[in-house]
Amino acid sequence: MKKKILLVDDEIGFTRLLKLNLEQTNQYEVRVENWPEDALRAAQEFQPDAILLDVMMPRVFGGDIAAAIRADPKLQAIPIIFLTAAVRKPRVDEHAGFISGFPLLAKPASTQEVIQALESQFNPQQPKADHEKETNPGH
C-alpha cells in the first residue's frame, strides 16, 4: 500500500517536481499544499503517513504549522520532516538530522535523500544510511 505524503511548500515548481519524482517510484501518494495557511486543514482531510514541511514560507513559519499538527490529537503521531534552505547540510548532520526533535532536510536535497528521510521514519530500525559522509568521526 502506498504511503500518503503531504508536501507543504510555497515553491510551486519544486512541489510539482518532487510530487512527480516520488510518485513515479509507485511507493507514494503525494498531496501538495502551496498555501501554508491551509496546511493544517489539508493534513486533517488527507490524513497523511508523513508530512514534508518547508520551514521558511511567506506569512507562516513552518515551525508553527508543526506545532499545530502536534497539538491535534488525530494528527500528532504523524512524522514531520522539515525542509529548509536556511541550513547547510553538514549542520543538519551535526544534529544527526534533527532540530527540535524533527528530522531536517537541507535544500537542495535530491529525490534520493528525500526518500531516505521518509523511509527512516517508516522503518526506524534502519535510520539515516550515509549521514556520516561529511562529519568527522569522534566529533
Next chain:
Amino acid sequence: MFEAKTATLSKKRVLLIENHPAISPLMDIILSSTVGAQFHLEHATDLMSGLERLQIGYIDLVLVDLSLPDSEGRETFNRVHELVPHVPIIVLSSRDDEELAAQTVQDGAQDYLVKEQLDPRLLLRSMRYAVKRKQAEAALSQERDLLHTLLNNTSDRIYFKDLKSRFLRLNPALAAHFKLADPQAAIGKSDFDFFTAEHAQLAYADEQRIIKTGEPVIGIVEKETHPDGRVTWAFTSKMPVRDKQGRVTGTFGISRDITEIKKYEEQLTDTNAQLRQSREEVLKALTDLKAANAELRATQFQLIQAAKLESIGGFAAGVAHEVKNPLQTILMGIDYLSSTEPNETETAVLTDMRDALRRADSIARDLLDFSRAQQLEVKPEDLNAVIEKALGLINYELTRCRITLVKNLAPFLEPVRLDWNKMQQVFINLFMNAIHAMRSGASGMLEVKTAPGYWCAEDSSPRARPLQFAVGDPIVTVEVCDNGSGIPEANLGRIFDPFFTTKPSGQGTGLGLPVSRSIVEMHSGTMDIQNRAEGGVRVQLRFRTEPTPLP
C-alpha cells in the same frame, strides 16, 4: 712768656720746656745757625706754661727737661706725653738722672739727651729723627687702625695661621662663627678644634700645600661640617704669609659665608630637576598618546573590517536562502529527467547541470557559513590533530599537483579551545589557497609548522595589532607557507575583503579568507598574511593555549 721768632709755615715748631736760662740761648744759636730754616723755637720755663702752650697746638716737637720748678722726673714726661701723644718728645736730663731719662724712651720718648754733654750736631740729628720717626709711627698706627677697623667690622672671616695651621689671629666674624665671645680664645688652636675632621682635614691639606708650594688657593667653595651637625658653606681664598726674606711663615685666609646662597642654589637645582622631570613626564605622556592613537587606528581598521563583514553577513544569509529554493526546484527537475531513461547526450547534459547546481549550492553554503560564523562550539582540542585531519582531507590535491608537504608540528602542544569543524574549515581553506597558488609552479612545497611560545608585542604587524593577547600570554603559532606566486602588493590590502577573489570564475567566492579570519578572531586568535622574501606566502595564526591542568 712765649718768645716768638720769625718763622715760615714750613718750619717745624719746637717747644722747649726748661728752667735753665743758660741753655736756651745756646740752643737758639745752634738752631738758627745750622738749620734755622727747619725749626722755630718757642720756650716755656715751667711745666704748666708748657702744657698750656701745647694745648693751643701747632707744636711739632717738644724738648722737655725732666727737672722743672713745678714737676720732677718721669712725671714731667708723662704729663706732656699724655697731653700730646702724637707729638715727638725729646727728654733733656742732667747727668744725675740719666737712668731715669732712659726709662722715658721706653714710655714713648723719642730720645733723651744729657744737657752736660750736649753737642749741637747731636741735638740737631736727634731732633730731626724724632720728628721723622714720629711721623712714620703715626702713619703706621693709622694703617694699623685701618686694618683693625677692617678686621673687626667686616662680615667676612679673616685669620692668620702659623706653619702648623694654628690660629695666630682671627677676626670677630670668625670668632662668632666658632661661637666664641673673644677671638683670643682661639689663638693656638686649629680647625680640628672647631670643625669635624671631614672639613678640618681638607682645610689642613690646603694650607700645608700652600706652605709647601707658596701657591695661593683662590675662590674655592668649602663645605664646613660642625661638631653639632651644622653644615655651612664658605667661599674662601687662602694665601701664604711671608717674612721680609720671602720665606713662608704661615697662611692667612678670608672666607665669606655662602650658606644662604648655597641654599638658594640647591633650591634652584631642585626646581630645575623638577622642571626636567615635568618635561620628561610631558614627553612620556606625548609618546603614550601617540601609541594610544596608533592603537586606536589599528582598532578602527579592525572595526571597519568587522562592520564590512557583519553587514555582508546578513545580506549573505538572505541571498543564500533565496538561491537555495530555486536550486531545489532545478535539482528536482534534473532528478525527474534522469528518471525518464535519457539517451547518452541527455545524460551528459544532466551531469553538467548537476555539477553546475553543486557549484551554485557550494557558493550559497559559503555565504551561509559566513553569516553564521558567530556560532562556535568550543572544546579544548589538540591543534596538531586538527591540522593532521585537514591535511588528510586535501592529501589527494597535494598528490595530484605534485606538491611536497613539509610538516613541523611541535609535539606536546597545550590544548587550544576551538570549534573543531570551523577550525578545520580554516585550515582546508588556507591549504587550498596555497595549492592554488602553486599550481603553475614546478616544485611546489607546502610547509606547516606549529610552535608554542609566549606573546610579545614585536610579533604584531603594525597594521592590525591584536588586542586579543597580553604580553606574556602563552600562545601557539601556526605557520602555513607556500612557495607559490605570492600576493601582488596592490592586493595585500584587500585579501580580507569579502567577495574579493583573483581565482577564475567558479573556483572561489572570495569569502574564504574573510570567513577564515573571522573564525580565527572569534577564537580570540589572530591571522596575518605576508609575502615571503623568498617567494610565496606565509600565513601566521596565533591562538592562546590553555595550560593542561596538573594531574
